Amino acid sequence: MDNPAEKPNPDSKAPKEAPELILRPAQLGDLEAVEEILAQAFDEEYSGRSVDIRRQVRRLRQWYGPLKTLSLFPNRFQHMFTVHVAELEGKIQGVIQVSPFNHSRSTWRVDHIAVVPSARRQGIGSKLLRHCMEHFREARTWILEVNIHNKGAMALYRHNGFQPLAQITYWSIRPEILAALSQHEPMLPNLVPVTNRDAYAIYQLDTGSMPATVRQVYDRDVSDFRTSPLDWLLDQAKCVISQTERVEMCVYEPERKTAIGYFNLKLDRTGQQPHVAKLTVHPAYTWLYPELMAKMARLTQAYPPQALALASTDYQPEREEFLLKLGARDVERTLLMSRSVWHKVREARSPWYSEYLALVLQKLPVKQPVPERFEGLAEGCLEHPFHSLHPTGLDSHSVRPESSLGQARDPQSEAPPPPG
Structure with a gap:
């Protein structure tokens, strides 16, 4: 006799779901972790330019209240503290800081982006970039700077659609x-x-x-x-x-x-x-x-x-x-x-968009072009007032030899033979 189906044990624990990565604006309590992450990522890189990243973050912490007030209405410093973080199980794993580059806010700049070493190569940097691009929809273009020796960061930005513009x-x-x-x-x-x-x-x-x-x-x-x-x-x-x-x-x-x-x-x-x-x-x-x-x-x-x-x-x-x-x-x-x-438009398209477009194009009627015969052109019709350096009205260097154009034909040779 077959054994009856085993009943699930209510005491057995269900498999745990993967923790969710939360992307959100930074708060005052996050600034200590933000300072450590940015300093760890940029201390060595900014030392040549005498930029103290820790001092900048400490100043933001000191003036956090006034900066949040300035962010409530349009002014030059409205987005001086536009920082978003990636949080996983209560710990900050990544940071991104952005700001508008021009007055119309059509172009935005990625000022800083950094991920803790233990969380790198997990897609957090790409998620932070796309989060900001979706959050600030007024931006038509994004720009950033990356050290030419930072191959990992270059690969991240190229993967997200950034292309070289100039070297500074x-x-x-x-x-x-x-x-x-x-x-x-x-x-x-x-x-x-x-x-x-x-x-x-x-x-x-x-x-x-x-x-x-x-x-x-x-x-x-x-x-x-x-x-x-x-x-x-x-x-x-x-x-x-x-x-x-x-x-x-x-x-x-x-x-x-x-x-x-x-x-x-x-x-x-x-x-x-x-x-x-x-x-x-x-x-x-x-x-x-x-x-x-x-x-x-x-x-x-x-x-x-x-x-x-x-x-x-x-x-x-x-x-x-x-x-x-x-x-x-x-x-x-x-x-x-x-x-x-x-790049944002292409990412927003649904997967079936290209298939649907190809199906629609197949059903459209296609008419073959009917070739027309050009009669002999009147003499001088090719002349142009800007081409007066050559007797025929064309620059001698722009006339191709007959071998490249095909053998020239006499219009009379194309007439139908006389009835015999």
């Missing part, structure tokens, strides 16, 4: 070089402090100094170079807290009244951080590099001696050549990468 080099100019540069009297008669009236001129300079591909990704407009009274007040408060001072000046071309050079210099009053400069020069006025550098070197002499940090891109070879001759030190090279919104 970070430079450091020693205080001794700055002191020597300050002895040169800069020949800049049209150098003026920047105000909101200069916004359109600086916008034109900015767009004219970069390739079209980069300009399309950055997607800046005039509003990116204007400062509202609230933004000015918040920027002044930030300078007081960080003990820095900011100087913005631009150079105008005397005849055309257009901006041809611009710099934004952040000066450190404590002597603990390097001075930081953003420099823009029109490609047709590269002779401005030594003059603007001499002006910035003079401004640094009123502060504790510190190095000057600035960047260059691979589409600015004149700047890199000048900095090398100056004796600047190449501290880091990064790759600027971008991801278009079209």
